[in-house]
Amino acid sequence: MAASRKEVEVFVQELEHLKGEVETKLNESRKLTLVPKEFIHDLQSMKESTARDIRSGMYGEFYFGDVSVPPEMRQEVVTMLKVLVYPELRVADQVAMRIPQLTDLDFKARASQQVIDELGHARVLREILQSWGEDSDELFNKPLPEIEKVFEYVNSLQTPVEFFTANFCCEGLFLPSHLQVMAEIDPNAFGEYISATLADEASHIALARDVILRYATTPETQEKCWKVAETVTRLFVEGFQAKVQKLIADVT
Amino acid sequence: MTSKVRQAGRDRSDEPSVERGGAKAKSPRQFLKEIEQMKDDALAGFSEGKFGELRFGDKELRPEDRPQVIALLKAMVYPERIAADILSSRIPLIPDFDFKLRVAEQASEELQHLNILRGMLAEWGQDPDEMWENPLPELVKVFEYVGGLETLAEFFTANFIGESLLLNANLKVMRAVAPEAFSVYLDVSIPDEAKHIQLNREAIMHYATTAEAQDRARLVAGRLLDSFIEGYKAKLRFMAEMAANRANGENAPKAFSPGRI
Numbered sequence: 108m109a110a111s112r113k114e115v116e117v118f119v120q121e122l123e124h125l126k127g128e129v130e131t132k133l134n135e136s137r138k139l140t141l142v143p144k145e146f147i148h149d150l151q152s153m154k155e156s157t158a159r160d161i162r163s164g165m166y167g168e169f170y171f172g173d174v175s176v177p178p179e180m181r182q183e184v185v186t187m188l189k190v191l192v193y194p195e196l197r198v199a200d201q202v203a204m205r206i207p208q209l210t211d212l213d214f215k216a217r218a219s220q221q222v223i224d225e226l227g228h229a230r231v232l233r234e235i236l237q238s239w240g241e242d243s244d245e246l247f248n249k250p251l252p253e254i255e256k257v258f259e260y261v262n263s264l265q266t267p268v269e270f271f272t273a274n275f276c277c278e279g280l281f282l283p284s285h286l287q288v289m290a291e292i293d294p295n296a297f298g299e300y301i302s303a304t305l306a307d308e309a310s311h312i313a314l315a316r317d318v319i320l321r322y323a324t325t326p327e328t329q330e331k332c333w334k335v336a337e338t339v340t341r342l343f344v345e346g347f348q349a350k351v352q353k354l355i356a357d358v359t
Numbered sequence: 360m361t362s363k364v365r366q367a368g369r370d371r372s373d374e375p376s377v378e379r380g381g382a383k384a385k386s387p388r389q390f391l392k393e394i395e396q397m398k399d400d401a402l403a404g405f406s407e408g409k410f411g412e413l414r415f416g417d418k419e420l421r422p423e424d425r426p427q428v429i430a431l432l433k434a435m436v437y438p439e440r441i442a443a444d445i446l447s448s449r450i451p452l453i454p455d456f457d458f459k460l461r462v463a464e465q466a467s468e469e470l471q472h473l474n475i476l477r478g479m480l481a482e483w484g485q486d487p488d489e490m491w492e493n494p495l496p497e498l499v500k501v502f503e504y505v506g507g508l509e510t511l512a513e514f515f516t517a518n519f520i521g522e523s524l525l526l527n528a529n530l531k532v533m534r535a536v537a538p539e540a541f542s543v544y545l546d547v548s549i550p551d552e553a554k555h556i557q558l559n560r561e562a563i564m565h566y567a568t569t570a571e572a573q574d575r576a577r578l579v580a581g582r583l584l585d586s587f588i589e590g591y592k593a594k595l596r597f598m599a600e601m602a603a604n605r606a607n608g609e610n611a612p613k614a615f616s617p618g619r620i
Binding site for chain 1: 440443444445447448450451456459460463464466467470471473474477
């Protein structure tokens, strides 16, 4: 039997009322804890805003010399590749150390793959440098202090969710601030490294995001993770500036 | 390639013994041979049935209906999982890039083996994590010992012994005696284990190059052989218990939701 127009109107009003109640409840709970997806969204916004600042040149710009000169003849390119060896190897070590802390077997397996990927990136860098007759481990053995600081900080984080929040920020910033810039300015010099890394970065960011979604579910955890994100983003920017300065210093 | 890198890659495995602090070190190849011999002697004991024999029940029954098969698969969950953790923790301590990468690959492969084991058990309605949460104490001992080893020479020697015995005294026997029950797992794990053993061989030759390192590695090899045998006996006991329980009508497969895997 079809409902009368009046009955339908009453029913719609009831639904509107219920919807309002649900929204009020959701807004109240948001004051306590963001749902993990919203928390990720906020982290993403922080990351994007920093990436925009970096790309606008606010913290200096990478310069890789005269692109018509072969890359192996340009100190800027050599230095850039040397600088990158340390982060790739340290990330591999640090993710490896977190594997026993991860109880979820899917995360464990994906983290294990990330370790292999990062070591693969380091291998590409080292092979390029060695083929140019360079000491591939020079800046691994004596890294830039600002970059070392990032890794010391990340290493000190207690829980996997804090660790992967830092990873989420750093991996996410590395893509637009380094890989994209290197590809735009000098694809010839960095193509091999970029092809090796680019495909993997998405899965590493996805792993970090999934760990956050799984574990950053309480106000306390989200607050901790937010602080981690702020700190690591600041340290990342300092590391970026140090790299820009190093590239300049090595040619002057 | 820098001269430093070239030097590090030089094969010194056949160089004659060298003096270190008054004690004589064997050449890396000689030392590896000694460890191989220790392992082979132990394997002879396994072949003779000195430590018991793996039996997998009535072949007329489906593997999932044989308590011995289930018991062994459950018991193996712990070693595969803990091995991945121990290997991962060791990665930062390995300075040589090639070994670092191969250990990372091994850790990942152990997790793949784990995934296969758990998948088989879950498919048969068994709780795949029962013996991760409550492992055989003898197996826990083996891995606690390996996890606590200080040097890389000791670590890789322990791994060499463990993986070699696992391959030859367990996996190959499982394949020979009950291929129908284990092939899904063995098709992946046997080739991987052979690769892991080779990694350990090379790492022993690389790291156990001084008299002191060789002494320590030798002790580890002896101890690992003993504790592996204890672990093996514990697995046999557990399999026999499960079979006895089944015969007494106990220990029917627990209801299990595959959603947990």
